[in-house]
Amino acid sequence: MSARNFDWGFPRWGEYGRDQDPVQVRLCDRVGCMEKGEHPAPKSPNSREKWHFCERHAAEFNRSYNYFDGVSAEEAERMQKEDEAQREYARTNTWAWMGPDGSSAREEALDVLGLPETANADEIKSAYRKLAKRYHPDINPGDPEAAKRFHDIRAAYDLLKEAA
Numbered sequence: 778m779s780a781r782n783f784d785w786g787f788p789r790w791g792e793y794g795r796d797q798d799p800v801q802v803r804l805c806d807r808v809g810c811m812e813k814g815e816h817p818a819p820k821s822p823n824s825r826e827k828w829h830f831c832e833r834h835a836a837e838f839n840r841s842y843n844y845f846d847g848v849s850a851e852e853a854e855r856m857q858k859e860d861e862a863q864r865e866y867a868r869t870n871t872w873a874w875m876g877p878d879g880s881s882a883r884e885e886a887l888d889v890l891g892l893p894e895t896a897n898a899d900e901i902k903s904a905y906r907k908l909a910k911r912y913h914p915d916i917n918p919g920d921p922e923a924a925k926r927f928h929d930i931r932a933a934y935d936l937l938k939e940a941a
Contacts, residue, residue, distance in 0.1 A: 886933035
């Protein structure tokens with residue numbers, strides 16, 4: 778025999794969320810703060826232990842936090858070089874040639890492929906294939922200019938392909 782359900786009609790008579798378990802909320806680790814501690818911050822460099830702050834106290838903590846505190850000079854220099862290399866890599870991505878408003882990216886990409894502004898998707902694809910065959914590194918081994926040109930052509934095509 779089935780159990781009778783007394784939760785009928787509108788509105789439902791049961792309280793909302795009664796089928797869900799309570800959620801564990803971590804409070805901010807700042808003394809006296811009763812906000813949610815949703816922003817983890819390291820207690821010290823190279824440590825897995827973390828403080829959990831609310832947004833206001835996380836900002837306050839980050840203002841005075843020195844990431845390189847307690848790190849040797851050689852390791853700090855290595856970390857800075859890695860960070861610079863990462864920033865340099867980010868600058869070379871496809872979107873780096875875009876103007877601040879993003880308006881000139883299409884025009885520059887079309888110039889790289891040698892196409893007018895009225896070019897359609899088929900013309901873009903055809904021009905890309907023709908130029909890619911001419912400047913591909915396998916066809917021009919050891920030619921850094923051809924490799925750079927091929928990279929520019931590929932970036933222009935990727936940008937135009939996504940926009941189409």
